[in-house]
Amino acid sequence: MAENCTHDCATCGQDCAEREVPAGCTHxxxxxxxxxxxxxxxxxxxxxxxxxxxxxxxxxxAVASGKGGVGKSMVTSLLxxxxxxxxxxxxxxxxxxxxxxxxxxxGIKERAKSDAAGIYPAETANGVSVxxxxxxxxxxxxxxxxxxxxxxxxxxxxxxxxxxxxxxFLFVDMPPGTGDVPITVFQSIPVDGVVVVASPQELxxxxxxxxxxxxxxxxxxxxxxxxxxxxxxxxDCGKEIxxxxxxxxxxxxxxxxxxxxxxxxxxxxxxxxxDVGAIELADTSYLDEAAKKIVEFxxx
Ligand code: ADP
Numbered sequence: 001m002a003e004n005c006t007h008d009c010a011t012c013g014q015d016c017a018e019r020e021v022p023a024g025c026t027h028x029x030x031x032x033x034x035x036x037x038x039x040x041x042x043x044x045x046x047x048x049x050x051x052x053x054x055x056x057x058x059x060x061x062a063v064a065s066g067k068g069g070v071g072k073s074m075v076t077s078l079l080x081x082x083x084x085x086x087x088x089x090x091x092x093x094x095x096x097x098x099x100x101x102x103x104x105x106x107g108i109k110e111r112a113k114s115d116a117a118g119i120y121p122a123e124t125a126n127g128v129s130v131x132x133x134x135x136x137x138x139x140x141x142x143x144x145x146x147x148x149x150x151x152x153x154x155x156x157x158x159x160x161x162x163x164x165x166x167x168x169f170l171f172v173d174m175p176p177g178t179g180d181v182p183i184t185v186f187q188s189i190p191v192d193g194v195v196v197v198a199s200p201q202e203l204x205x206x207x208x209x210x211x212x213x214x215x216x217x218x219x220x221x222x223x224x225x226x227x228x229x230x231x232x233x234x235x236d237c238g239k240e241i242x243x244x245x246x247x248x249x250x251x252x253x254x255x256x257x258x259x260x261x262x263x264x265x266x267x268x269x270x271x272x273x274x275d276v277g278a279i280e281l282a283d284t285s286y287l288d289e290a291a292k293k294i295v296e297f298x299x300x
Pocket of ligand 1: 065067068069070073074265266270272
């Protein structure tokens with residue numbers, strides 16, 4: 001502890017074990033993302049941005065993962081399809097800006113439209129509203145080579161400048177990991193719950209723990225865990241083959257007190273439908289219960 005400590009960290013520049021507010025705190029919380037007791041008695045979520053004034057969004061569900069390639073976008077797409085089959089109006093905000101796969105899975109080729117009022121999401125064949133960075137590019141296949149702050153800015157605009165007209169559930173396909181962009185998303189968009197997607201391999205390591213720690217620090221609640229690529233079914237004998245090893249999701253769920261929402265197999269039909277832009281034709285039975293659990297979670 002600093003000599004003559006008054007326990008008023010705001011008037012003292014020294015770093016010590018007692019320090020609760022960041023050194024150099026100006027008490028202007030709008031210019032600082034730190035979550036500290038000086039945050040005007042509030043929380044890190046005070047930085048949440050208002051949605052577009054013409055938007056009507058019920059609940060916001062983020063779909064996150066510790067790393068890329070585990071099927072986060074697949075789970076986002078199928079949850080959206082399952083939820084829309086339950087009769088809800090659904091939107092997908094694709095914030096995985098550098099790896100946007102949502103428009104492709106839904107067969108959306110059009111560019112985003114805008115006018116003086118704002119930007120309009122595209123609508124899929126079955127009425128799911130979608131906004132993605134891909135829809136801003138001249139060429140769908142052009143790589144997005146923007147720096148972090150620019151990406152974070154775009155994602156924020158997908159919330160503040162896009163007119164989300166009357167959606168009950170807005171799914172946010174998160175960028176993978178725990179970096180800058182996911183943090184900005186959690187700080188700017190009022191996420192009601194997070195679905196964490198992982199492969200069996202990841203569940204063994206620290207990746208999921210890191211993602212859970214981030215959501216904890218961001219003060220967002222987790223709906224539950226989805227294990228993707230849990231197993232594959234042999235087309236000849238019907239046996240379940242655990243390609244990535246034994247499942248650990250129950251143990252992780254228990255350890256963190258989180259429900260297991262689903263265990264989804266590797267299903268070539270799903271990959272095919274996503275590739276040809278027809279994910280809305282998919283059998284969503286792996287995630288139907290998860291969709292209902294999200295509805296229940298949002299009632300609390
Ligand atoms: P992420 O969003 O985590 O980067 P994607 O959802 O884009 O991952 O999935 C990566 C690839 O794996 C895609 O080609 C996708 O179609 C495929 N994929 C994801 N989950 C499954 C699954 N359960 N069965 C078959 N293919 C899958």
